[in-house]
Amino acid sequence: MIRFLFGGPGAGKTQTVYDRIRDELPAASASGRRIFLIVPEQSMYAAESTFLSGLPTAAGQVFSVLSF
Numbered sequence: 001m002i003r004f005l006f007g008g009p010g011a012g013k014t015q016t017v018y019d020r021i022r023d024e025l026p027a028a029s030a031s032g033r034r035i036f037l038i039v040p041e042q043s044m045y046a047a048e049s050t051f052l053s054g055l056p057t058a059a060g061q062v063f064s065v066l067s068f
Contacts, residue, residue, distance in 0.1 A: 018051060021063060025055065028062040041067040 003020075007013045021035055028035050039047045044067040051065065 014050070018054065021051065021059075022055060025059055025062065029058065033062065035063045037063070037065045039065060039067055043067075 005013050005016060017037065021037065024035055027033070037047060037051065044065055048065045051063070052060065055063065
């Protein structure tokens with residue numbers, strides 16, 4: 001399922017995405033599903049650093065950051 005999140009600067013979009021990914025990790029691990037965060041290419045490093053540093057080590061098995 002694709003989910004879009006819109007909002008202005010400072011609206012809490014990044015935190016909302018982080019919370020949703022963190023909450024979805026156990027179910028994705030148990031069912032073998034994958035979670036993808038799609039960001040612009042220039043934002044890929046920042047997104048990987050932000051999200052993967054705060055998630056459990058096992059998150060790398062089901063969570064990936066992709067660019068377009």
